[in-house]
Amino acid sequence: MVPTSYYILLSAILFTLGVAGVLIRRNAIIVFMSVELMLNSANLAFVAFARAFQTGNAVSAAAMSGQIFVFFVMTVAAAEVAVGLALIVAIFKSKHSIDVDQVHQLKG
Amino acid sequence: MTLDLIIFLVLATIAVLAALAMLLSDNAIYSALFLIVNFAVVSVFYLMLNAPFIAMVQVTVYAGAIMVLFLFVIMLLGADKLRQPQTDIPWQQPLAILLGLVLLGVAAFAIVSRGSVSAPSPLSDQMISAFGSPFELGKLLFTTYLFPFEVTSFLLLVAMIGAIVLTKEEKAKLLPRRPTKS
Numbered sequence: 001m002v003p004t005s006y007y008i009l010l011s012a013i014l015f016t017l018g019v020a021g022v023l024i025r026r027n028a029i030i031v032f033m034s035v036e037l038m039l040n041s042a043n044l045a046f047v048a049f050a051r052a053f054q055t056g057n058a059v060s061a062a063a064m065s066g067q068i069f070v071f072f073v074m075t076v077a078a079a080e081v082a083v084g085l086a087l088i089v090a091i092f093k094s095k096h097s098i099d100v101d102q103v104h105q106l107k108g
Numbered sequence: 109m110t111l112d113l114i115i116f117l118v119l120a121t122i123a124v125l126a127a128l129a130m131l132l133s134d135n136a137i138y139s140a141l142f143l144i145v146n147f148a149v150v151s152v153f154y155l156m157l158n159a160p161f162i163a164m165v166q167v168t169v170y171a172g173a174i175m176v177l178f179l180f181v182i183m184l185l186g187a188d189k190l191r192q193p194q195t196d197i198p199w200q201q202p203l204a205i206l207l208g209l210v211l212l213g214v215a216a217f218a219i220v221s222r223g224s225v226s227a228p229s230p231l232s233d234q235m236i237s238a239f240g241s242p243f244e245l246g247k248l249l250f251t252t253y254l255f256p257f258e259v260t261s262f263l264l265l266v267a268m269i270g271a272i273v274l275t276k277e278e279k280a281k282l283l284p285r286r287p288t289k290s
Contacts, residue, residue, distance in 0.1 A: 001227030002116045005219050007153070010120050012215035014146075016208050017127045023204035029136055029187050033143050033178060037127055040170065043162075044150055051157040052228045059238050064248050067240060070162050071249070074169050075260045079267035081174045085181045086274040092185050101196065 007048035014041035028088050028098040032081070039077045043070045116156070123149040136187040140178050147171040158231060159240040 014037060021034025050066025092098055123146050130142040147170045154163035181187075231239060238244060249257055 001110070001230065002112050002156070003227050006116065006120075007157070009216060009219050010123070010153075012212060012219060013124055014127055016212040016215070017124070017131060019211060020205060020208040021131045023208070024201050025131065027136060027187060029178065029182055029185075030131075030139055033130065033139060036170075036174065037130070037143065037146065040147065040150055043166075044153060047154055047157050047159045047162060050159070054158075054231065054235070054239055055229050057232060057235065059235070059244050061248060061252065063239070064244050065252075067159050067162050067245060068248050068253050070159075071165065071245070072253075072256060072260060074165060076263065078169055078174055079263050081177060082267045083270045083274070085177060086271040089181060089184065090274045098185060098187060 004048050004052040008045055011041045011045040011048070014038075014044070026099050026101055028091075028100050031100060032084055032088070036077060036081065039073060043073055046070045046073070112156070116153075119149050119152055123153075136182045137179065140175055140182060143178075144171050144175050147175070158236065161240060161242045161245055 018034045018036075018038035018041065021037065022031050025031055025034065046066045046069050050063050050070075053066065054060055054063035088098060091103060095102060126142045126146040126149065130139045130146065133139045133142065147166060151163045151166040151171070154160075154166060
């Protein structure tokens with residue numbers, strides 16, 4: 001059996017890769033995909049903990065709550081992707097570029 | 109080295125390499141495909157963690173809907189042809205990598221120093237089919253978590269309306285101009 005902390009460590013590594021992606025890349029779509037990677041790593045941590053809390057012969061509500069939360073996080077991620085990509089398309093229509101360095105109209 | 113551990117290490121390596129390839133790839137479509145590989149591997153992890161319903165939802169929603177949406181937008185905007193432009197600040201990227209490694213070090217220290225190195229207790233046969241099944245999820249989702257469930261339905265409605273409003277052409281450009289009478 002695989003210890004729970006291995007899953008949490010993998011989740012931390014994926015999260016760090018997501019953070020590095022947001023900071024390094026200039027393409028708005030790759031930045032967005034890195035945000036999805038971060039959300040996915042948090043989901044992995046939830047499910048790993050949900051499994052760790054399940055002891056005994058009855059399904060514990062505390063354990064299943066971890067998986068319920070993953071369900072909600074996926075819903076929120078889907079809604080966020082829809083609106084975020086619409087934003088990117090709208091920005092592209094006016095600036096013809098999805099380089100995040102070009103979106104600095106509000107800069108002082 | 110049990111079989112579980114070997115499978116976990118192999119899949120974890122694939123997941124991390126796919127995420128790295130997503131970050132470093134020049135072509136945005138290759139990045140999206142590597143992210144799909146990452147999501148598929150995480151879905152297998154969910155199966156190993158006795159969460160079959162969440163695993164199928166991951167494949168259907170994340171890899172099947174969200175990434176397809178990404179691919180549509182990438183192909184719509186022609187983003188795969190855009191090269192990585194030069195940044196204004198040359199030291200920004202190495203500093204970002206360094207700080208990312210610091211974040212990973214802090215998280216790894218917190219996990220390794222306190223985390224339990226024991227595996228979760230194995231499930232009895234009756235529990236293997238019960239835990240993580242849609243029945244158990246539904247039992248909780250529609251009783252204790254009913255209010256968040258209804259709120260997410262509103263959230264999806266708002267997201268749909270938002271996506272349509274953001275990409276709609278303005279009316280002034282569509283209607284023909286009325287001639288003014290002097």
